Structure formats: structure tokens, C-alpha cells
Amino acid sequence: MASPVPAIRRLSDGTLAALPAGVAVPAYDRASTSIGIVHFGPGAFHRAHQAVYIDDLLAGDPDWAICAVSLHSAGVRDALRPQDGLYTLALLGERERLRVVGSIREVLCAPQEREAVLARLADPGVRLVTLTITEKGYCLSADGVDLAHPDIAADLASPRTPGSAIGWLVEGLRLRRGRGVAPYTVLSCDNLADNGGRLRRAVLQYARQLDAGLAGWIEAEVAFPRSMVDSITPASDDALRERVSARLGVDDAWPVQREPYTQWVVEDDFRNGRPPLERAGVVLSADIAGYDRAKLRLLNAPHSTLAYLGSLLELDTVAEAMREPCLAAFVERLMREDIVPSLPTLDGFDPEAYVEAILERFRNPAIRHLLAQIAWDGSQKLPVRLLGTIAEALDAGRPIARLCVPVAGWMCFVRRQATRGIALVDPLADALARLGRACSGDPVRDVEAFLRLDSVFGALSGEPRFVHALRAAYARLGDALPGAVAAALADEGGVQ
Structure with missing residues (x-):
């Protein structure tokens, strides 16, 4: 009788303690953290950049863990959910260093888990929504949002079931306003000149198409700080997966890699509290x-x-x-x-x-x-x-x-x-x-x-x-x- 094939061990909360001593792991009890950030677009750059900054500050302020939301593909969710949201960051230098990042506590796929995403956006504990969706994902026009864009047109026709990032942001804010919950701050982390200003104009134009009162509330109450990000983040490939899994002794379905250098500059314009970003090395500046x-x-x-x-x-x-x-x-x-x-x-x-x-x-x-x-x-x-x-x-x-x-x-x-x-x-x-x-x-x-x-x-x-x-x-x-x-x-x- 053939011996049973042993199950593949995956990176997870249960295997963290068994990782080699040279691999850095979260310096806090993940179970004690709570979700305070919803992030749209958890691709390689977010997981190699902003999520790492948040990982650095959770030991001192556990209220800012991340719910990562994919707007289209279920790939990130299907890779990371069996790993309890954990993944490995490889820092590429003369000698490669590995670090397991624990700041993502929940991973959702928006088209398949609409109610869960809306529940997070309406959650009073969530005070910050961040985005890395590339310039194309904002559906922008020269001075606002492209109302003729198919995704925006579909959302305007059915705003309670959004598909675009703009639609999700506005629907979440509508729910909070209706429930008397303070709004979240919206922080674009894409390399887009005047990213906060352009996103604000797009959100307001979209909201005015639906409800002038909601648009007025957003204009008065919601902050859209500008930001600048920088770090070279090569795409993950099979060679990275094989290299990381061999060093960990367990499989990681989707590690990420970047150069050691990283920069994040944020305009200090938050209305409902913010993470202590400066403790993690973020530069807070009025001159983005x-x-x-x-x-x-x-x-x-x-x-x-x-x-x-x-x-x-x-x-x-x-x-x-x-x-x-x-x-x-x-x-x-x-x-x-x-x-x-x-x-x-x-x-x-x-x-x-x-x-x-x-x-x-x-x-x-x-x-x-x-x-x-x-x-x-x-x-x-x-x-x-x-x-x-x-x-x-x-x-x-x-x-x-x-x-x-x-x-x-x-x-x-x-x-x-x-x-x-x-x-x-x-x-x-x-x-x-x-x-x-x-x-x-x-x-x-x-x-x-x-x-x-x-x-x-x-x-x-x-x-x-x-x-x-x-x-x-x-x-x-x-x-x-x-x-x-x-x-x-x-x-x-x-x-x-």
C-alpha cells in the first residue's frame, strides 16, 4: 500500500514559530490587532511598501491592521487567505533578506464578497481607506471623473452594487453618513501628480450625480491627502517563490520583492485620526x-x-x-x-x-x-x-x-x-x-x-x-x- 502524500505546509500563523531564525517575523501578537484600514488594490507594490510601514507600527498601535480588497481578481485572496494574510517580503541587496509581513488581517475580492467589503467600509473602526490601483483605475478625466467610462456609467446606473474604486468609496461614505458614522480619510498612494486633489474632484463629481447632499457632506467632511511613494518592486516570479519557500521551509504562494530603499511622503490632512505613520519612517509634509x-x-x-x-x-x-x-x-x-x-x-x-x-x-x-x-x-x-x-x-x-x-x-x-x-x-x-x-x-x-x-x-x-x-x-x-x-x-x- 502506497504511503500517503504529505500535505504541503503553508506559511500561516501556525507555522510562524517554526521559521528559521534569520527570517524576520511580526513583532506583535496579530490576534490583538484590529482592522483600521481598508486598502483597494493589494498588488505587489502595496504589499512591499505601505503594508510594511503599517507592519512596523502595529506593535505600538494595534488598531491599524489592513483589510485588503481586490477590485477584480480573486488571485491575491486565494493565495493569502490560506496563509492568514501572511506573505514574505524579499529585500534585494548584496545579500537578500526575508521578512514575513503580518499587517494584512483580512483579504477580500470585491465582486465576490460585496457585503463583506461594504461592511468594512461602514465599520466605525475603519478610519482610513488607501488605494494603489494605477492611474487607469481611477477613471479620471482632465478635471474630475470620466462619466462616460463604462465602469463609472455602470456604477451610476446601479450605485448600491459598485464596481469601480470611485463607486466603492462613495457608497461606503453614503453608508457612514446614513448611520451617523464619521467618514474615513481617503489616501491615494499611486504615482499620480496631485493624487489626493484629483481623487477628491473625481469623488465629488461622481457623488453629485447621485445626491447633492451626500456630495456636500463629502466636500465638507472627508480628507483626501496627497502622497508620494517610491521603491523599485520587481514582479514576483516562480524563481522568487522557489527561493523563498526553500529558505522558509514552508510554501508561500505569493511572496513579493523590492529594493531595500523605500520612501513614503504624506500630506498630514486626516479628519478622523490617523496611524502614527512618522514612527515607521513616513515623512509628513505639506509640500508633496x-x-x-x-x-x-x-x-x-x-x-x-x-x-x-x-x-x-x-x-x-x-x-x-x-x-x-x-x-x-x-x-x-x-x-x-x-x-x-x-x-x-x-x-x-x-x-x-x-x-x-x-x-x-x-x-x-x-x-x-x-x-x-x-x-x-x-x-x-x-x-x-x-x-x-x-x-x-x-x-x-x-x-x-x-x-x-x-x-x-x-x-x-x-x-x-x-x-x-x-x-x-x-x-x-x-x-x-x-x-x-x-x-x-x-x-x-x-x-x-x-x-x-x-x-x-x-x-x-x-x-x-x-x-x-x-x-x-x-x-x-x-x-x-x-x-x-x-x-x-x-x-x-x-x-x-
């Missing part, structure tokens, strides 16, 4: 836009610089690019000498420490961040990542020669891809391909052709100082082959 600008200029602009110049050097990843001495030195000088002076003073923000942290992130060999992917959509990214800084530097009388090098690098990248017949990923792909094929390497003619892209360069195309500096940078890159690019980057005298 300032932090957004710092991230855009000190993280995203150097990323684009590495993408275009690193690609011309025939490199594949950010970490590889940072091992190229001439490129690493160039990027560091660009950040410290050209970008930092463009930033406003922010309370609690140390630009030099931020630069050091970003450079360390760029060098992390465990994060395989492809330059080719960062190079996508250059026509949309360059205006906000680099050209705004250049315009401000011109107005302030600061030098722009070094800032023009990555812009010229983008032009050379476009030229190279077009002549090699490699498709560009860009909204202007067809126009850029034609432009790139027509380039001859002449700095006057080629730069003049690129500057005709009004949607990219705008008024800068008519600024003589910019045109001169851009031509000079383009000329220094020459044939844009690795030798010429390396020489241009090493020529510090040429980029002063």
Missing part, C-alpha cells in the same frame, strides 16, 4: 509637490541619463551603467552640481543624503532595471525630467552644458535605433523614426530637426543659449559609438 519634483529631477532625470548614454555605451542595466566610471561620475556631477541647485528648500529633506541614497540604489546589482525600458517614451519624459530644469537654469543664469548632454544623448539614441531599424517605444515613434533616419550626424542640421518637435521642446527651441549648448553636446557625442560617448563623458572640461 516639492517632494515629487525632487524625485522627478534627482531620480527620474538621472535614470533617463543612464538610459540613453548607457545604451549608447552598449550597456543593458542601470547597475551595469553605474559600473562604467565615466558615466557614473558624469551622473553624480549632474545631480550634485546641476540638479540640486534647482530644487526648493523642503522641511525634512536633505538633498545630499537623497543623492547618496539614489546612487546606492542605482548601484544595487540585485535589481535588474533595463535601460531599454527606461528609455521608453522619451518624448514625454524629457520635458518634465530635464527640460524644465534647463529652462529654470537659464532663467537663473546657471550653466546648462552638462544638462544638455543627456538630451543630446536621446537624440543620438533615436538616430541609432532608427538607422538600425529598431522600433522605438514612444507616442511619437513614427515621427522620431523618420527624423532619426534623416539625421547625418551634423550638429546644426540634426539638432534643428529635433527642435521642430514643439510638443517636446516648446519655447526652448527658440532660446539661443539652449540651442548653442545642445549643438555642442551633440557634437561631442560624435558618431555616438561607445568610444566617442565615453570620451565625451570623460571630458569634464567640455561640460562645464
Whole structure:
């Protein structure tokens, strides 16, 4: 008679105590916590980011555990419910570290468990609703909500059975108002400029379609703080699952992974209490836009610089690019000498420490961040990542020669891809391909052709100082082959 196949042991409250000593586990009694947060969109980023911050503060304030709600798929619920909401976070560095996160106490799938979701939203113990649903999930228009969006139209026709995030938020608030329960604060954690303001406008517009009195109550009583989040979170894959389960000695159906660095900045605008976020390292600030600008200029602009110049050097990843001495030195000088002076003073923000942290992130060999992917959509990214800084530097009388090098690098990248017949990923792909094929390497003619892209360069195309500096940078890159690019980057005298 064959021996029975042993049951697979899963990560759970019952197996926590048996985990290896090197694995960090919740530093509190999970059973003593209560749910104070409903989160819509418990994908990898939320579980690697906000849920970890909450995990850090539950030992001192157990009233803020999370009910995680998926708006569409049951995958997260089906993976985590048998694990009592537990999952593993792998921190990717020189040496991978594992941590079991316990802040999610309940996992629901909204289409299949509507009453349970509504009960949580109406629960007086829930005082905060957070979201990571990507920009697309908000169904936004330019100044509110897209009333013609199929999900919004369906919710307006049947508001008691919502499907969209906006519909769920408003229905939960309607229930609380009707029962005399104080509203929850609504906190968007998506990378969306003015995320709280835009979500507030969308919620109010939607609510006005249903009930002017409810909309007035929301406008007067509900807070929608802005926020900024940052941490590179690669997708979970089978290799991660196998690696984590082998180290744990039990199976984890859906671990997540991220770089060690993480940042969360939140506007301190809460109406019905809030978690002690500052105890977990969250920065509370009234100037979210300032932090957004710092991230855009000190993280995203150097990323684009590495993408275009690193690609011309025939490199594949950010970490590889940072091992190229001439490129690493160039990027560091660009950040410290050209970008930092463009930033406003922010309370609690140390630009030099931020630069050091970003450079360390760029060098992390465990994060395989492809330059080719960062190079996508250059026509949309360059205006906000680099050209705004250049315009401000011109107005302030600061030098722009070094800032023009990555812009010229983008032009050379476009030229190279077009002549090699490699498709560009860009909204202007067809126009850029034609432009790139027509380039001859002449700095006057080629730069003049690129500057005709009004949607990219705008008024800068008519600024003589910019045109001169851009031509000079383009000329220094020459044939844009690795030798010429390396020489241009090493020529510090040429980029002063």
C-alpha cells in the first residue's frame, strides 16, 4: 500500500514559530490587532511598501491592521487567505533578506464578497481607506471623473452594487453618513501628480450625480491627502517563490520583492485620526509637490541619463551603467552640481543624503532595471525630467552644458535605433523614426530637426543659449559609438 502524500505546509500563523531564525517575523501578537484600514488594490507594490510601514507600527498601535480588497481578481485572496494574510517580503541587496509581513488581517475580492467589503467600509473602526490601483483605475478625466467610462456609467446606473474604486468609496461614505458614522480619510498612494486633489474632484463629481447632499457632506467632511511613494518592486516570479519557500521551509504562494530603499511622503490632512505613520519612517509634509519634483529631477532625470548614454555605451542595466566610471561620475556631477541647485528648500529633506541614497540604489546589482525600458517614451519624459530644469537654469543664469548632454544623448539614441531599424517605444515613434533616419550626424542640421518637435521642446527651441549648448553636446557625442560617448563623458572640461 502506497504511503500517503504529505500535505504541503503553508506559511500561516501556525507555522510562524517554526521559521528559521534569520527570517524576520511580526513583532506583535496579530490576534490583538484590529482592522483600521481598508486598502483597494493589494498588488505587489502595496504589499512591499505601505503594508510594511503599517507592519512596523502595529506593535505600538494595534488598531491599524489592513483589510485588503481586490477590485477584480480573486488571485491575491486565494493565495493569502490560506496563509492568514501572511506573505514574505524579499529585500534585494548584496545579500537578500526575508521578512514575513503580518499587517494584512483580512483579504477580500470585491465582486465576490460585496457585503463583506461594504461592511468594512461602514465599520466605525475603519478610519482610513488607501488605494494603489494605477492611474487607469481611477477613471479620471482632465478635471474630475470620466462619466462616460463604462465602469463609472455602470456604477451610476446601479450605485448600491459598485464596481469601480470611485463607486466603492462613495457608497461606503453614503453608508457612514446614513448611520451617523464619521467618514474615513481617503489616501491615494499611486504615482499620480496631485493624487489626493484629483481623487477628491473625481469623488465629488461622481457623488453629485447621485445626491447633492451626500456630495456636500463629502466636500465638507472627508480628507483626501496627497502622497508620494517610491521603491523599485520587481514582479514576483516562480524563481522568487522557489527561493523563498526553500529558505522558509514552508510554501508561500505569493511572496513579493523590492529594493531595500523605500520612501513614503504624506500630506498630514486626516479628519478622523490617523496611524502614527512618522514612527515607521513616513515623512509628513505639506509640500508633496516639492517632494515629487525632487524625485522627478534627482531620480527620474538621472535614470533617463543612464538610459540613453548607457545604451549608447552598449550597456543593458542601470547597475551595469553605474559600473562604467565615466558615466557614473558624469551622473553624480549632474545631480550634485546641476540638479540640486534647482530644487526648493523642503522641511525634512536633505538633498545630499537623497543623492547618496539614489546612487546606492542605482548601484544595487540585485535589481535588474533595463535601460531599454527606461528609455521608453522619451518624448514625454524629457520635458518634465530635464527640460524644465534647463529652462529654470537659464532663467537663473546657471550653466546648462552638462544638462544638455543627456538630451543630446536621446537624440543620438533615436538616430541609432532608427538607422538600425529598431522600433522605438514612444507616442511619437513614427515621427522620431523618420527624423532619426534623416539625421547625418551634423550638429546644426540634426539638432534643428529635433527642435521642430514643439510638443517636446516648446519655447526652448527658440532660446539661443539652449540651442548653442545642445549643438555642442551633440557634437561631442560624435558618431555616438561607445568610444566617442565615453570620451565625451570623460571630458569634464567640455561640460562645464
